[in-house]
Amino acid sequence: MTKPITLTIDGQKVTVPAGTTIYDAAKAAGIEIPVICYHPHLSANGLCRLCSVDVGGRVQAAACVTAAAEGVAVKTQSDDVRRGRRTILEMLASTVNLVEAPEILAYMEEYGADTSRFDGGEKRTASVYDDNPFYLRDYNQCINCWRCVQVCAEDAQYAFALSFDGRGFHTQIGTFMGDGMTDTTCVFCGQCVGVCPTGALKPKRQAMLEQGVSPDEIFQQTRRKRKKKRG
Amino acid sequence: MTVSVDLTPLTPVLEKYHGRSREALLPLLHKAQSIYGWLPREVQEAIGRSLHVPLADIHGVIEFYTMFYNQPTARRVIRVCEGVACHLSGSAGVMEAMETKLGLRHGETSAYGAITYEHVPCLGMCEHGPNALDGAKTAGRLTPDTVDDFLAGSYPEPRAKVYGKPLLTLKRIGEVNPLSLTDYEAHGGYQGLRKALTMTPEAIIEANKSGEILGRGGAMFPLGLKAEFVRAAPGSTSEKHVAVNADESEPGTFKDRTIMEEDPFSLIEAATLMAYAVGAENGWILVRGEYPRSYRRLRKAIKKARAAGYLGRNILGREGFHFDIEMRLGAGAYICGEETALFEAIEGKRGFPRIKPPYPPSSGLFNQPTSVNNVETLVMALTAFTMGLDEWRQLGTEKSPGTKLFCLSGHIARPGTYELPFGVTIRELIEMAGGVPDGKALQAVLVGGAAGVFIGPDKLDMPLTYEDARANNVALGSGALMVFDETADLRQALANLGHFFAHESCGKCFPCQLGTQRQMEILDRIANGRAKLTDKQTLLDVGFTMTETSLCGLGQTAATAVMSAIELWPELVSRVP
Ligand SMILES: Cc1cc2nc3c(=O)[nH]c(=O)nc-3n(C[C@H](O)[C@H](O)[C@H](O)COP(=O)(O)O)c2cc1C
Ligand code: SF4
Ligand code: SF4
Ligand code: FES
Numbered sequence: 001m002t003k004p005i006t007l008t009i010d011g012q013k014v015t016v017p018a019g020t021t022i023y024d025a026a027k028a029a030g031i032e033i034p035v036i037c038y039h040p041h042l043s044a045n046g047l048c049r050l051c052s053v054d055v056g057g058r059v060q061a062a063a064c065v066t067a068a069a070e071g072v073a074v075k076t077q078s079d080d081v082r083r084g085r086r087t088i089l090e091m092l093a094s095t096v097n098l099v100e101a102p103e104i105l106a107y108m109e110e111y112g113a114d115t116s117r118f119d120g121g122e123k124r125t126a127s128v129y130d131d132n133p134f135y136l137r138d139y140n141q142c143i144n145c146w147r148c149v150q151v152c153a154e155d156a157q158y159a160f161a162l163s164f165d166g167r168g169f170h171t172q173i174g175t176f177m178g179d180g181m182t183d184t185t186c187v188f189c190g191q192c193v194g195v196c197p198t199g200a201l202k203p204k205r206q207a208m209l210e211q212g213v214s215p216d217e218i219f220q221q222t223r224r225k226r227k228k229k230r231g
Numbered sequence: 232m233t234v235s236v237d238l239t240p241l242t243p244v245l246e247k248y249h250g251r252s253r254e255a256l257l258p259l260l261h262k263a264q265s266i267y268g269w270l271p272r273e274v275q276e277a278i279g280r281s282l283h284v285p286l287a288d289i290h291g292v293i294e295f296y297t298m299f300y301n302q303p304t305a306r307r308v309i310r311v312c313e314g315v316a317c318h319l320s321g322s323a324g325v326m327e328a329m330e331t332k333l334g335l336r337h338g339e340t341s342a343y344g345a346i347t348y349e350h351v352p353c354l355g356m357c358e359h360g361p362n363a364l365d366g367a368k369t370a371g372r373l374t375p376d377t378v379d380d381f382l383a384g385s386y387p388e389p390r391a392k393v394y395g396k397p398l399l400t401l402k403r404i405g406e407v408n409p410l411s412l413t414d415y416e417a418h419g420g421y422q423g424l425r426k427a428l429t430m431t432p433e434a435i436i437e438a439n440k441s442g443e444i445l446g447r448g449g450a451m452f453p454l455g456l457k458a459e460f461v462r463a464a465p466g467s468t469s470e471k472h473v474a475v476n477a478d479e480s481e482p483g484t485f486k487d488r489t490i491m492e493e494d495p496f497s498l499i500e501a502a503t504l505m506a507y508a509v510g511a512e513n514g515w516i517l518v519r520g521e522y523p524r525s526y527r528r529l530r531k532a533i534k535k536a537r538a539a540g541y542l543g544r545n546i547l548g549r550e551g552f553h554f555d556i557e558m559r560l561g562a563g564a565y566i567c568g569e570e571t572a573l574f575e576a577i578e579g580k581r582g583f584p585r586i587k588p589p590y591p592p593s594s595g596l597f598n599q600p601t602s603v604n605n606v607e608t609l610v611m612a613l614t615a616f617t618m619g620l621d622e623w624r625q626l627g628t629e630k631s632p633g634t635k636l637f638c639l640s641g642h643i644a645r646p647g648t649y650e651l652p653f654g655v656t657i658r659e660l661i662e663m664a665g666g667v668p669d670g671k672a673l674q675a676v677l678v679g680g681a682a683g684v685f686i687g688p689d690k691l692d693m694p695l696t697y698e699d700a701r702a703n704n705v706a707l708g709s710g711a712l713m714v715f716d717e718t719a720d721l722r723q724a725l726a727n728l729g730h731f732f733a734h735e736s737c738g739k740c741f742p743c744q745l746g747t748q749r750q751m752e753i754l755d756r757i758a759n760g761r762a763k764l765t766d767k768q769t770l771l772d773v774g775f776t777m778t779e780t781s782l783c784g785l786g787q788t789a790a791t792a793v794m795s796a797i798e799l800w801p802e803l804v805s806r807v808p
Contacts, residue, residue: 048741049780060779065586087776091745163291169748171738176286
């Protein structure tokens with residue numbers, strides 16, 4: 001067996017099993033490191049970098065994907081760490097519509113993000129896809145956290161209906177040649193909707209209720225059609 | 232619009248790749264695109280069925296690489312370089328002439344689908360700028376007046392420009408027919424490998440270590456140590472790889488191209504030597520998509536080497552020494568030069584860098600132990616080993632022994648690839664290259680490419696060694712030096728760099744995906760004379776955040792040049808009164 005690891009986090013001594021991430025080690029010590037893309041049941045890809053902390057290295061380390069190392073002194077709230085977080089949040093605020101992402105909005109408060117700092121910068125815009133009876137896709141609210149792509153693929157469903165359009169700033173979740181969900185390999189398991197942190201993926205019933213459509217009407221429009229018999 | 236696509240010409244290609252898996256995706260997409268000019272839906276579906284790759288993933292891959300098209304595109308694509316060096320040498324006029332002549336703007340295809348016209352990031356031919364590609368045909372030193380010849384196909388392809396003293400690694404260039412194995416052998420070729428086979432792999436690694444060769448791809452990791460790690464990693468020789476990084480896309484860098492085009496056998500021998508040292512049977516070379524000539528010549532050279540018993544089973548009669556090389560052609564993505572993104576590209580995926588650790592020597596290509604090496608690194612190691620490490624150490628300095636390739640471009644009389652011992656100063660190098668033309672004064676040098684730093688005239692006496700670079704907060708990186716004379720508009724240069732990084736960010740992590748875009752927007756505004764009072768602080772915050780929190784080296788260096796310029800010349804980003 002490998003020996004347990006002892007490190008300090010914000011001055012507090014913590015001992016954890018080898019292989020524990022800094023994020024989990026901090027949690028065990030009662031210290032919350034902010035995360036956006038991280039989800040405990042999905043593989044961590046270190047995308048949002050909001051969890052970056054000072055480990056005394058050349059650059060900061062993303063706590064959700066960095067293993068705790070012996071003797072390291074982690075700082076989760078230094079000025080530099082907060083500067084990075086604030087800037088990431090400010091850039092995010094100028095890019096996507098976050099009205100339905102309360103956790104992210106709370107971080108904006110906590111880190112004093114000036115949400116209008118990048119006003120005038122290009123926004124990531126998209127049309128709203130209403131192409132199936134079960135959920136809506138509004139990528140104006142998408143932060144590219146990859147959770148939907150992951151649950152649709154190896155993290156859960158093995159349906160492989162989702163991938164990406166474009167790259168860089170213009171990366172967007174997409175389907176094969178932009179096909180509507182009913183024309184893809186989507187099995188409508190709904191797992192992507194369940195893990196989406198921003199309201200970009202939303203159950204159609206919820207969306208219609210919000211729009212004031214009557215429950216009867218909603219039922220008519222969204223009930224699962226009987227499967228066609230295969231010929 | 233529905234076009235019915237005839238799949239008949241694709242059938243033999245699919246048959247050839249039958250039984251292959253996802254690693255064959257990039258080659259197959261290239262083949263299909265050479266048939267159809269682009270990749271229609273039906274073609275993608277057929278490829279997906281054949282390689283068992285989900286359609287969404289094929290779509291994601293095509294969307295990632297700028298040289299793959301899922302919209303109707305001409306078979307003939309004209310690509311004009313919009314890089315910094317080409318800009319300095321007058322690409323704006325060439326673009327204007329091209330656009331007028333073709334009646335097309337960036338990204339457009341002519342009415343009958345004959346020509347597609349694009350502006351592309353640095354083509355890696357900076358010593359010849361302004362440059363363009365007509366399909367796979369290269370052209371340099373273009374002027375508005377020669378655009379007609381270029382479009383007519385009668386414009387000659389540029390030849391290598393190689394200088395230096397002593398020419399060790401570049402000695403054959405211009406002296407031999409690049410594709411003649413006999414020439415190569417007659418000029419010292421394969422002496423190194425023959426010598427290696429008289430020694431144990433461990434002894435070769437020791438020799439590598441004493442040569443103190445640091446990686447020449449930019450990250451400067453010691454070659455000998457890397458080789459040792461790969462050799463020590465668990466796994467048989469059939470489970471280990473040598474992956475040659477020939478993605479050379481760092482703006483201002485063209486040394487690897489020079490080697491591949493003019494002396495391809497040297498890279499093959501060098502990779503084989505590395506394979507023997509680390510104990511790997513599988514070789515890969517990923518050449519960037521914009522280097523068609525390198526790709527062609529290497530492929531031909533590999534065939535010849537294989538036929539002569541230099542590749543394959545029991546190489547040079549050595550029982551049990553097997554090694555062969557498979558080529559991959561990139562498709563327009565700077566990020567695929569990042570070592571783990573390179574693995575993803577070879578594996579047929581979007582070029583997203585992986586989180587490290589694990590590092591390539593323990594888990595690289597196909598999650599197996601991999602030695603990933605830059606072209607120059609391997610060839611230099613071959614040079615040092617062949618000449619003998621004692622002699623090698625006579626050159627350069629104590630801490631930076633041997634020679635290095637430098638890529639000189641921009642406002643310089645004789646741009647080109649220079650092989651020189653470490654320790655020569657920047658001033659000496661510039662003088663050797665004829666200085667700044669037309670009697671103009673030097674304003675700045677960008678050292679290390681787009682990811683490098685600006686220096687002013689006061690730093691010209693810095694010796695080009697790793698130790699001096701470190702002491703001066705400069706990274707030699709790939710060895711690119713781009714010269715700006717007093718008339719150059721540095722604001723424009725910064726905006727150009729900003730565009731490059733925004734175009735090349737893979738989009739995986741937030742700080743770089745968002746930061747490169749915001750940085751570009753601010754630099755553009757400044758270059759257009761509309762700086763705001765807050766711009767400097769904003770650029771510094773964005774730069775700090777990208778540097779500190781990005782997932783990979785692209786984001787971590789996307790603001791390096793900008794921040795170095797702000798430090799030297801804060802007025803560049805201030806509001807002009
Ligand atoms: C964005 C980015 C682009 C890179 N491009 C290249 C490249 O084109 N060629 C190269 O050899 N190394 C490139 N590198 C460095 C590689 O990641 C890696 O360090 C190198 O290939 C290792 O070989 P070396 O040790 O021989 O230099 C790049 C790194 C980054 C972060
Ligand atoms: S749609 Fe939702 S789950 Fe998918 S990447 Fe966007 S924000 Fe994440
Ligand atoms: S730093 Fe940039 S290139 Fe690297 S992973 Fe992040 S987005 Fe991609
Ligand atoms: S939570 Fe760690 S990178 Fe997003």
